[in-house]
Amino acid sequence: MPKQKTDILKAQTKTRAAAPKRQSSTAQLPTFNARIEGIEYGILDELTGYAVRRAQLSIYADFSASLGVYDITPQRFSSLVIVGNNPGISQTRLAEVMGIARSGVVAIIDNFEQAGLLERQDSGDRRSYNLHLTKEGQKQLEKYKLAVKEHDDRVSQQLSVKERQQLRALLGKLCIDPK
Template identity: 70%
Template sequence: MAVSKRGAEAKSDPVHFNARIEGIDYDVLDDLVGYAVRRAQLSIYEDFAATLAAEDITPQRFSSLVIIENNPGISQTKLAEVMGIARSGVVSIIDRFEKGGLVERHASDDRRSYSLHLTRDGKRQLKRYKKTVLDHDHRIAQALSGAEKKLLRDLLKKLCPLPGA
């Protein structure tokens, strides 16, 4: 996420992201894959945030819930690795979910870690979030055909290949 008015102050002073501003010469930036991906990501993130603002769900929080649901008992450390964030960031996310009654921490064999599980309410809420996120995804990709969506996903996967691939 960009360090600008996208943080805490964005709630009181929203800034609309313009992916392309008329009259601006972008020079070499127009040729950079990374720049194009980042601009698209910012635009998509803005729509996601607006779509789920009332739920206080960010892409990171949504992804965390999906990973926990599909990997019951995952440790906080493994979740941090999967999410690509610091363990302290996961602790903060899980604290929020635990207070909201969405996630439970269970003691594991290793006394230093916890296994994570969605609560009944967490499963119910996530089902609702998934529908909203799928609607958001359909809306932001509506200019693409089904084949183009698949091609885009496949091409993006090539930019971050699996280790050893």
């Protein structure tokens, strides 16, 4: 088994402040920043990267407002979905998928394990764990998914279904090496 964690450390999980709750997908968007009147953005308006960044900030603000009550961030939500869709995945592999260091997933998994949403199960190799959602984890994840879909629909409400697909397709072609 991997190095045993002390109970003291396991106990010191931080509770985060709950954000104000949002009501429905028709509720007003916070629209964090986006575009300030009377400001010249110059070259920024021509950059793909700035457009993505600006969108990401606005989306993040709405995500936080929508799921803060559940103590869920985009990062945490993604972790749950990945584990849910790839049962038995290891922490190292999860770190790779999330694009963060291995050390970073420890806290994430600790947190979900303590909340009873996720389990570290034995793998053949005693150095590693197989990650699985618990029944409760699956149940909670379904709840989160509904909230995230509501959030995502609200954020994308000015786009048709076709445009949303188009947008995802265009985004997916970024940072691709032609080889």
